[in-house]
Amino acid sequence: MSEHTSATTATGINMYDVRPTTEVPAESPLAWSYHHTGHPGVSQRSRVVIRERAMLGHVVLRGGAIVLDEAVRQVLGFGLPARPNTLNQDPSGERSAQWLSPDEWLVIVPGGEEFSLEAKLREALGDAHYAIVNVSGGQTLLELEGEAATELLMKSTPYDVHPAGFPVGKGVTTVFAKSNLILRRPAEDRWELVLRRSFADYLYRWLLDAGQEYAIGVDD
Amino acid sequence: MLHIYCPYCEELREEEEFHPKGQAHITRPADPDACSDEEWGDYLFFRDNPRGIHHEMWVHAIGCRKFFNVTRNTVTYEILETYPMGEQPRFTAEYPEGKPADQLNDAQQEPSRQEGVHV
Numbered sequence A: 001m002s003e004h005t006s007a008t009t010a011t012g013i014n015m016y017d018v019r020p021t022t023e024v025p026a027e028s029p030l031a032w033s034y035h036h037t038g039h040p041g042v043s044q045r046s047r048v049v050i051r052e053r054a055m056l057g058h059v060v061l062r063g064g065a066i067v068l069d070e071a072v073r074q075v076l077g078f079g080l081p082a083r084p085n086t087l088n089q090d091p092s093g094e095r096s097a098q099w100l101s102p103d104e105w106l107v108i109v110p111g112g113e114e115f116s117l118e119a120k121l122r123e124a125l126g127d128a129h130y131a132i133v134n135v136s137g138g139q140t141l142l143e144l145e146g147e148a149a150t151e152l153l154m155k156s157t158p159y160d161v162h163p164a165g166f167p168v169g170k171g172v173t174t175v176f177a178k179s180n181l182i183l184r185r186p187a188e189d190r191w192e193l194v195l196r197r198s199f200a201d202y203l204y205r206w207l208l209d210a211g212q213e214y215a216i217g218v219d220d
Numbered sequence B: 001m002l003h004i005y006c007p008y009c010e011e012l013r014e015e016e017e018f019h020p021k022g023q024a025h026i027t028r029p030a031d032p033d034a035c036s037d038e039e040w041g042d043y044l045f046f047r048d049n050p051r052g053i054h055h056e057m058w059v060h061a062i063g064c065r066k067f068f069n070v071t072r073n074t075v076t077y078e079i080l081e082t083y084p085m086g087e088q089p090r091f092t093a094e095y096p097e098g099k100p101a102d103q104l105n106d107a108q109q110e111p112s113r114q115e116g117v118h119v
């Protein structure tokens, strides 16, 4: 939240807003890429469209499933996904929680909510044994849509993205174009790619290159 | 290319996502001050190199990033089983066809994770 510009102490832990309001505007990990590589427009011919959902709140939760699930349920109104490689969302689709490992989940919320989310979770968790890390500054989310989106993914990852093996509500961390990312499918016709900052430019350029034959466009 | 079942992700993944991490089930001497140099040296430096069934640690590096155990045949490359840390293998050099049922614990009969969370 923008009103919290300095460190706040909650349960003896220093919490920092990784995106405080300053004179220097915060930029997405892809800002440099847009400037240097450009962003081809969406046309009638585009069979794949990329859209960045920049500056969302990304929070990694670690700890016991039961205690974290209870706290997330209390704060967000929906629970953590219980099964490996799955994704839970609120009805609006704006807030999601994804299984990353048996004791680790990625929660994504609209930008600006992450700081208060962390504070509320810390309050709900009390003395439980857990870790919450706000990683919003370290990664970004790309949406991939269009009839050729699955084809584009097939060129990029060894993971089986056939609808039979990758139903809606699934999400995995996997190899992608010799790099890695989190790949998830929140809706029938939409994929989401969670990229790390250091890989973002490379992966963005990979997607543009691999998507050239589908007249890929970047929606902004 | 091996197809490896991650016991935490509960599905088969490409070998590319994993790294081998050496021999499994190595126990650190409980009281390092009391053990001999030979015991300590064995623990630190000496590893088995069997021809046939071998127990190894692997990590699902591009995935859940958990370590787990693999029983692998070093001659055929066949992976006989993968199992979570802290558990014992079902297939061993002594029982290449699998341990008899009375030697298996409950966890091996019914592998389950993540109990207690509601969808």
Ligand SMILES: [Zn+2]
Pocket: B006, B007, B008, B009, B010, B060, B063, B064, B065, B066
């Ligand atoms: Zn795994």
